[in-house]
Amino acid sequence: MRQDEFDAIVVGSGMGGLVCAAYLAAGGRRVLVLEQHDVAGGNSHVFRRRRAYEFDVGVHYLGDCGPDGVLPAIFAGLGLEGRVTYREMDQDGFDRIALPGLTVDVPQGWQGYTKRLMEALPGDAAGILMFTDICAAVADETRELMLSDGDLSVADLMARTPVTARWGRSTVTELFDHCSLSPRARTVLAAQSPNYGMGPRDAVVSQHAAVTDHYLRGAYYPRGGGQVLAASLVEALEAYGGELRTRSRVGRILVEGGRVTGVGLADGTVLKAPLVVSNADYTRTVRDLVGEEHFGRRLVARTRQAEMALPFATLYIALDTELPARPNANLWWYRDGDIEAAYRRLAEERIDPVPFLFVSFASLKEPGARHVCPPGHSNFQVMTLCPPGYEYWGVREGPAAGERYRRNQAYQERKAYLTEAMLSAAEEALGPFRDHIVHLETATPITHERYTLATGGTPYGLARWGGVGNRPDTRSTIEGLHMVGASTRYGSGITGAAVGGMACAAQIMDRRLLSEVHRGARLGAPELLPPRATDWDPLAVSRGAGRRTARGLARIG
Missing domain, CATH: 3.30.70 (Alpha-Beta Plaits)
Structure with a gap:
């Protein structure tokens, strides 16, 4: 294969793009990841100041990182178990919600969470119980569906997700109204809504339930900071034959006759591939990188009228x-x-x-x-x-x-x-x-x-794309073009983007990847991963092999 030809090119190196790229590489494809910034990671990257402080841009805490967790399973499927580890936050109160005259510490688990809220707001106890029961049921149904190992008929889907069918696409405010909750109770229940960048009148119940459930399964922080997540995926990508190029801005995704042929870089370089996965902003992908002329009128109209979180x-x-x-x-x-x-x-x-x-x-x-x-x-x-x-x-x-x-x-x-x-x-x-x-x-x-x-400038992608709660899938109408990231229907945040990257790789590889790795399957071979020296620096690794030792990298101490 020529040096300017690849099996797949991934545009952007956020969590969705890196997860998808690493799994495609583990599956035997020659993959190139192109990132316009100096380091990979998107919203998971860090920066350093005064040779003394490192600041996380987007990784402030992670949920569901216990033994049954989704994110640990995604990393383990690439052979990365032990390379990414997590510190527990205070599981009896990992989020403190403070209103005038009221403080609530949010504990692990729906039962403890509900009990604590009912004790804090006894006048709203019945409504709180109704609200959390519905959200917990929606979260359980959607998680079970996400981890299922087979395709379901419409009838089976409806039978297995009755609460989601009833409430999933309602707004959080509509559920608040149904539960007759006071403004104070609504504030406590939606206090963490900035985690998805929408207020109760815009967010749907399925989204709120999924994000709340994510953290109620336990709150964690990655040892070494958020950059460790991206660096570990870069290690897997490169170990399995892929490549990351930073400071490489894509100017155009090339389409001929209704199918992808590659990408054109901002410097004029053309790289060929029959498969392109865009981890760039969804709106910019459609309107700028690909061009509206290659999509149907309905999709273009939705994208023009879209609202961001x-x-x-x-x-x-x-x-x-x-x-x-x-x-x-x-x-x-x-x-x-x-x-x-x-x-x-x-x-x-x-x-x-x-x-x-x-x-x-x-x-x-x-x-x-x-x-x-x-x-x-x-x-x-x-x-x-x-x-x-x-x-x-x-x-x-x-x-x-x-x-x-x-x-x-x-x-x-x-x-x-x-x-x-x-x-x-x-x-x-x-x-x-x-x-x-x-x-x-x-x-x-x-x-x-x-x-x-x-x-x-939002990290959360689309808030509205067509109807309330609508978001695009990772598969596009153009042959060979897929999209991942915060705007897809798999959700925003680190885990939502990672799940979307898995879903995209699964579509391409025609496998139920997430259910496979959650049950213990491994696509990656740990023995191929590089050793880590005592001075291992995730920020340096995240520049890619070609720029790992380039000048200008800030270091601590």
């Missing part, structure tokens, strides 16, 4: 002191007890004072880790959802279209304004800490788009 702004903070003692739990802080009103204010671009915060404490999740921060210091992130679109930021087209925004005065003023508002809210939630800040950095949705090319 809400994006985040994030403060990356390092202190020269330790935070006051607190459990190994994330904090979900709300200014008041009406989450639906908070989302309405967000849509109206009224986010000062900041209505809610998510705070992730990296130095608690991996205490003593040299790469996180020096001894006696703290490393944490403060996040809040932002209005969609560019108008709020004073930006016209966005960095993916080439706009140079960083010297835009309106953008810088808005960024500084929101930074101050978030810091003020964080000190309300945590107590004073500004005098101890030694590093402060703000990432806006525009920053996120610059690095990931995600429409609107």
Whole structure:
């Protein structure tokens, strides 16, 4: 085979793209992964500052990483068991939900979760029990279906998922109304909704149930930080004959006569392959990389009218002191007890004072880790959802279209304004800490788009594509073209994207891959994986073999 010809090319190296690529390589295909950024990983990547602090961009915690977990099974199927391990968070309270006059620590398991909520809100106890019973049933049905080892008829599908058939495509607000829940109860039940970037009026019950169930199966953090996930997949890809090329931006996915023929890079290079998997943003894939002319009118109309999930702004903070003692739990802080009103204010671009915060404490999740921060210091992130679109930021087209925004005065003023508002809210939630800040950095949705090319700078992909709850499958209408990532029907987040990558590889290979590996099957051979030296650096590995020793890599210490 020629050097510019491959069996499969994967555009983008987020979790979905890397999982799909690694499984295709393990299955014997010659696979090339192309990534426009300096390192692979997408929203799972990290960055380093001052040779002392490492910040996770998107991996703040993972669910369902116990012995029966889906994500560990996906890695194990590639021979990676033992290379990716997980630290448990506080299983009696891995998420702390704080409202004025009310604090609820979310424990592992639906039963304990429901009991704790009913005790905290006794006036809503009956409605809470009804809500969680329905969500738990939907979650169980969809997980069983995801791990099933055979195709079901429509009649069998309906028989096995009766609660999902009744409630799965209803909005969370519709279920709230059915359960006659108060605004305060709705706020506690939907407090973690920023995990999927939508408020209760936009999110469907199946999505809310799946994400809630994911964490109620146990909350974890990967040892070594989020980059270990991507680096391990890169090791598997390369060990099984695949290749990762970073700093390689794809300008076009080539289609002739209704089928894929390869890709054209931004520098003019053409690479051939009969199979292309796009882990790029779904909207940009359809409209820019492939071109609307290659798709049917209905799909194009849906994509033009699509709405994205809400994006985040994030403060990356390092202190020269330790935070006051607190459990190994994330904090979900709300200014008041009406989450639906908070989302309405967000849509109206009224986010000062900041209505809610998510705070992730990296130095608690991996205490003593040299790469996180020096001894006696703290490393944490403060996040809040932002209005969609560019108008709020004073930006016209966005960095993916080439706009140079960083010297835009309106953008810088808005960024500084929101930074101050978030810091003020964080000190309300945590107590004073500004005098101890030694590093402060703000990432806006525009920053996120610059690095990931995600429409609107959201990590969560599509919120609406056609009807409520609709999302595209990984298989497209163009022969040889598949799509993975946060916008597919398999969900967003690390595990959702990984499951989508598995589903895509399974379609291509015509195997029930997820059920196979969950039952213990192994496609990869661990003996082919490279040894890890004591100074093994997941960030270096994630640059790909061709750039592993290139200059410019930040290191700790």
